Amino acid sequence: MGLQPDRVSLVNKETIMKHWQLIIQHIEQTTSQAFSLKQQRSMAGGSINQAFLLTSEDGQQYFVKTNQSGRQDMFEAESKGLLEIASSRAIKVPRPVCFGDDGVQSYIAMEFLDMTGQADQALLGEQLAAMHNVSAERYGWHINNTIGATHQSNSWTDDWLDFWCEQRLGYQLQLAAKNGYGGELQSLGEKLLVEMPSLFVGREILPSMLHGDLWGGNAAGLKDGTPVIYDPAFYYGDRETDLAMTYVFGGFTPTFYNSYQNAFPLDDGFAIRKTFYNIYHIINHLNMFGGGYHGQSINMLKQVLAEINYINVRDIL
Numbered sequence: 001m002g003l004q005p006d007r008v009s010l011v012n013k014e015t016i017m018k019h020w021q022l023i024i025q026h027i028e029q030t031t032s033q034a035f036s037l038k039q040q041r042s043m044a045g046g047s048i049n050q051a052f053l054l055t056s057e058d059g060q061q062y063f064v065k066t067n068q069s070g071r072q073d074m075f076e077a078e079s080k081g082l083l084e085i086a087s088s089r090a091i092k093v094p095r096p097v098c099f100g101d102d103g104v105q106s107y108i109a110m111e112f113l114d115m116t117g118q119a120d121q122a123l124l125g126e127q128l129a130a131m132h133n134v135s136a137e138r139y140g141w142h143i144n145n146t147i148g149a150t151h152q153s154n155s156w157t158d159d160w161l162d163f164w165c166e167q168r169l170g171y172q173l174q175l176a177a178k179n180g181y182g183g184e185l186q187s188l189g190e191k192l193l194v195e196m197p198s199l200f201v202g203r204e205i206l207p208s209m210l211h212g213d214l215w216g217g218n219a220a221g222l223k224d225g226t227p228v229i230y231d232p233a234f235y236y237g238d239r240e241t242d243l244a245m246t247y248v249f250g251g252f253t254p255t256f257y258n259s260y261q262n263a264f265p266l267d268d269g270f271a272i273r274k275t276f277y278n279i280y281h282i283i284n285h286l287n288m289f290g291g292g293y294h295g296q297s298i299n300m301l302k303q304v305l306a307e308i309n310y311i312n313v314r315d316i317l
Contacts, residue, residue: 020054022102027054027062027109030098035060048149053112059229061112062097066105075108077145081212081234082110088209090130092228115228119221121252125259127227132239132264134209141235147213147281148288150175154235160205163237164195164280172283178288180295188301192279198308199273207236214242216251240270244277272307275300285296 020037028035036057043051068180079096092113099108114213140163141154153171157163173189176182211218212233219229243266246252260266268307277301286293 023064023100024054026098026100031078033060036063054109061111062110063094063112064107066122068105069101069103069105071106072099072101074146075106077143077234078232079108079110080143081145081232082230084210084234085131085211085229085232088131088134090134091124091127092222092226093232093300094228094230113222113228115220115222117223117225118221119227120225121226121256122259124219124227124252125256125261126135126263128211128214128229129260129263130243132208132210132242133317136207136209136236139207139235139237140167145212145233145235147233147284150284150287152212152233152235160207160238161197161200165196169193169196169283172280172287175287176283176297181286181291185283185294185296185301188298189283190304192276192301192305192308195305195308196276198311199276201267203267203269205238208239208242210235210237210239210242212242214245215249216246217249219251238277239264240266240273241277243270244274245281247274248278248281253269272304275307278306279304 017258020040024035024037035054037054038057039055041053041055043053043063049067052066053063054062054064065075075220076099077097080091082096084090094110094113097109097111100106138156138158140156142156143150144154150172153167155167157167169189170193173186173193176189177186212228212235213231214229218231219227221227244259246256279297282293282297282300286297
């Protein structure tokens, strides 16, 4: 004999409540508000985490991301990155509520923002420029984080090129070698690490507040067009790295770039530094997802090295 419909409903609700109990208790402790779970709905959370929308009986809503137990540090860094960006008062981010690990899963809970509109691209460019105008004394950050699923070191450094060489591009090349991508990738990468200063002659590079992973899937708009950015890989560094990342998978319009340029003009030579900076992200994709990004990494390395050779010959002549 099967369970009656009302009994099935009760059993399902009890199962859901047990699964979410510790997270809900943490939300209640942090917010000092009772939260009686009515519904949990699976949502898009990217390729790394699972994501859910929790709704209470009285209409409160929280966005929760989960991963396997032991990944609390990743969510702690995300929470602190969001708070740091929020402190700039330049651009909207979802406010983190709490993060933790219940022994079964790691999690982060944050305010739910209904990002069903199109971001005002002019305002997004202006606000990102304002965020980039917030700076630190050195490059890096006080904690490490992740870029996708990959560890990202942020040790404070006085010299930007040292930082990029040791903690960004150099690290990805080392990881690629461990993953079996040696040969041409390594020889080209090592050559670029030596010759990359040619791309920065005459530039003053401020340690700007960065999102760190600003592709099109990490920016959206509220219903009224208010821009929102989220899922940061936060640190302080060259603002051009954020602008470069916006070109990787599209999603940003000419209006966005014009607005940014009007608010905070880019230095000459950004077009090639854009490719240079994005090598980091493409090799990271190679390390995370495999050989489909190998050819693209090689081509980008060759392109930048050819540009450096042109710059050096031009300067000699």
